[in-house]
Amino acid sequence: MTITLPSSPVPGQIFKLGYINAITSLAFTGGSILGYPGAGPVPGGGTTEFQYDGVVFAVWRRFGD
Numbered sequence: 001m002t003i004t005l006p007s008s009p010v011p012g013q014i015f016k017l018g019y020i021n022a023i024t025s026l027a028f029t030g031g032s033i034l035g036y037p038g039a040g041p042v043p044g045g046g047t048t049e050f051q052y053d054g055v056v057f058a059v060w061r062r063f064g065d
Helices: none
Strands: 002-004 014-019 023-029 040-042 046-053 059-062
Parallel strands (some): 002 023
Antiparallel strands (some): 023 040, 046 059
16 A cells, blocks of 8 residues: 655644554655655554654654654
8 A cells, every 4th residue: 555645745734544454565655754664564453643844854753753
């Protein structure tokens, strides 16, 4: 599964990803996720939230990191 991040995000913008089943391979396009090494498995189901940090770095940060 490839997720396209929002284009032209503003600092502080939130992106919430919800999924029902396990994802065998997850990749992102359209931006960078801080500390995300690349495509990889995501177990179970649930939600993951990201916030855009456009002030210091032009990257998305996962909540809790």
